Amino acid sequence: MAWSWSHSPSAYRDAQLSLQAIAFLASKGSKQSQEKLLTVAAEWFASNTHKHGEHWLDLKRYGKAQRKAYRIATRRQHVHSTFDSGWSELAEIIWSKAEELQTCDNGGWNCWICPYGCHTVPFTPSKFLQYVISHFIVEDYHCDVNEDDDNGYEYDDPDDIDIKAITI
Numbered sequence: 001m002a003w004s005w006s007h008s009p010s011a012y013r014d015a016q017l018s019l020q021a022i023a024f025l026a027s028k029g030s031k032q033s034q035e036k037l038l039t040v041a042a043e044w045f046a047s048n049t050h051k052h053g054e055h056w057l058d059l060k061r062y063g064k065a066q067r068k069a070y071r072i073a074t075r076r077q078h079v080h081s082t083f084d085s086g087w088s089e090l091a092e093i094i095w096s097k098a099e100e101l102q103t104c105d106n107g108g109w110n111c112w113i114c115p116y117g118c119h120t121v122p123f124t125p126s127k128f129l130q131y132v133i134s135h136f137i138v139e140d141y142h143c144d145v146n147e148d149d150d151n152g153y154e155y156d157d158p159d160d161i162d163i164k165a166i167t168i
C-alpha cells in the first residue's frame with residue numbers, strides 16, 4: 001500500500017533537492033549514488049503502465065533502459081546547459097516522473113522516486129544530505145547540521161569529505 005502526496009511545497013522541494021544532492025555525489029564518484037540513480041532511471045525507462053495506472057517492469061526492456069540511463073548520466077553537458085552534470089540531468093528526469101506519480105510510503109515520510117516504491121528519498125533530508133544541499137546545491141538552504149555530527153563527518157571543510165566512500 002502507498003499513499004498519495006499531501007505535503008507542503010517545501011517537502012517536495014526538499015525531496016527534489018535530496019535527489020540533486022545524490023546526483024552531486026554521483027558526479028564526484030560516489031558509487032552508491034551512481035547505482036541508485038542508474039537503477040531508478042532504468043526502472044522508469046523500462047516500466048509500462050496499466051490502464052488503471054499501476055506500473056509494471058518490462059524486463060525485456062531493462063538492459064536497454066540501463067544503457068539509456070548510463071548515456072544520460074555520463075554525457076557532457078552543453079555550456080549553456082542548466083545542469084552541472086549528466087547525473088543532475090538524470091536526477092531531474094527522475095524527479096519529473098516522481099512528480100507525476102505523486103506517491104509516498106504509508107505515513108508520508110518517504111517520497112517514491114521509482115514506480116514501485118523500492119527506491120525513495122525522505123521528505124526531510126538526512127543530516128548528511130542537508131549538509132550536501134547547503135554546501136553544494138543551494139547556498140541559502142537552511143541546514144541545522146552540527147559541525148561534528150554523529151556519523152563521524154567533520155562538516156567544517158567540504159573538501160575533507162571522502163565522497164567516494166560515503167553512504168547515502
Ligand SMILES: [Zn+2]
Pocket residue numbers: 040043114115116117118119
Ligand atoms: Zn525502485
